[in-house]
Amino acid sequence: VADKDEAQGLKNIRDFLKVRTGYDVFPLSFRLIVLDTDLLINKSLNIMIQNSIVSAPLWDSHTSRFAGLLTATDYMNVIQYYCQFPEEMSKLDQFRLSSLRDIEKAIGAVPIETISVNPLLPLYEACKGMLKTRARRIPLVDKDDETGREWVVSVITQYRILKFIAVNNEHNTVLLKRTVRELNLGTYTNVATAQMTSPVLDVIQMMVHRNISCVPIIDKDNRLLNVFEAVDIIPCIKGGVYEELAGSVGDALLRRPEDSPGIYTCSEHDRLGAIFDTVRKSRVHRLVVVDDENKLKGIVSLSDILAYVLLSPVD
Ligand code: ADP
Structure with a gap:
């Protein structure tokens, strides 16, 4: 049913x-x-x-x-x-x-x-x-x-x-009861990550080469600390000062504007309907999938959600 x-x-x-x-x-x-x-x-x-x-x-x-x-x-x-x-x-x-x-x-x-x-x-x-x-x-x-x-x-x-x-579809999104894991929604293997001390330039190259718009930042125990997003480079090169790119991801993240939306996480056991609740209430640009100990498991991008909602077979 x-x-x-x-x-x-x-x-x-x-x-x-x-x-x-x-x-x-x-x-x-x-x-x-x-x-x-x-x-x-x-x-x-x-x-x-x-x-x-x-x-x-x-x-x-x-x-x-x-x-x-x-x-x-x-x-x-x-x-x-x-x-x-x-x-x-x-x-x-x-x-x-x-x-x-x-x-x-x-x-x-x-x-x-x-x-x-x-x-x-x-x-x-x-x-x-x-x-x-x-x-x-x-x-x-x-x-x-x-x-x-x-x-x-x-x-x-x-x-x-x-x-x-x-x-506009609260009555429809409540019907989406299958979980992130059941839907195999997102990417769980070969996730591109970096550490706070990684040079920003390395992270940018990673994003360019893999055509992704974000890289989770983790500690040495694979715990999620933050997410570096493509838009985070804009304040880094403000005024045409490209030298700042030699700095670390940690420094770059400090330049984020105050009103930036923050990062959103979910668990593999969350239902897609619950994810839509988060989208309804917040400025979500992706969800990082973590376990109970906040360790990184994978990433669910907006394109992953859109592809499932639009293109998955329904019969
Ligand atoms: P969007 O198109 O929503 O901006 P991305 O370009 O970041 O999202 O994601 C494109 C695809 O790459 C998605 O299937 C997503 O799951 C995957 N992906 C996103 N970030 C990473 C990452 N850091 N490592 C591996 N795969 C990723």
Whole structure:
């Protein structure tokens, strides 16, 4: 019976996403900071920090077109570039956002496919596109009927979608009674970890190479102390001072803004429904799975949850 309930809950959530659009996810009034591709990369960092944002759509004012999304991954690429071409360091403060694609090419990074979706399309499609490309955020780009010009409405994130599901589907998420372990939700082998004393640069390279957005920080007994996230590098390179990257993860975490959401954990025995309760109440960007002694077992990312909710077979 539990499984029948589970299937019904999943079906209802999918039906919900099929009749909601990108426009439904946003409050009536919100702000969107769009950055011009002529802006210097270093200046963009200050703008991100001052406005407490971690990504922004880019606008090419020469062509009046949407030019992709700026995220922490781009800054990680810049750091990689600096490691591979230290002699270019003096040029770094002249780079503009329009150079990001060249930097990506120079270091041989796999470009993240910048798909955008029309906000009038069902959310279900946007979510599937997100999972397929492994993009963590998708810009919603609409077209003006009269002028044919594009404009960026907003950016949709995995976090926003899960929150939207959680808030509007309490009656369905209670049906999700299977546990994290039963669902084999998340990653439990070969988890990338670091220690407080690890150099930040090593952790950044780990994230770039494995295409992950966080690394749990553990002590020598495998106890969870913190989580280093991709967005944590933004305050580390503020003002274009890349030297601070030589420091330790512990130092870098001290630069976190005061309003950062903190880390969330769960146990293997938690039900998915309970995880949705946490998502409903808090700003969760991932859950670290720990045992009774706070020892690290694995990690459940938002993409793991979204993939299960959208793509798992229900019959
Ligand atoms: P998201 O797409 O939600 O930002 P990630 O990119 O961090 O999440 O996760 C992508 C995949 O990698 C997920 O399946 C997740 O379980 C796994 N993963 C996340 N962090 C780690 C890590 N530190 N070590 C190993 N696997 C990880």
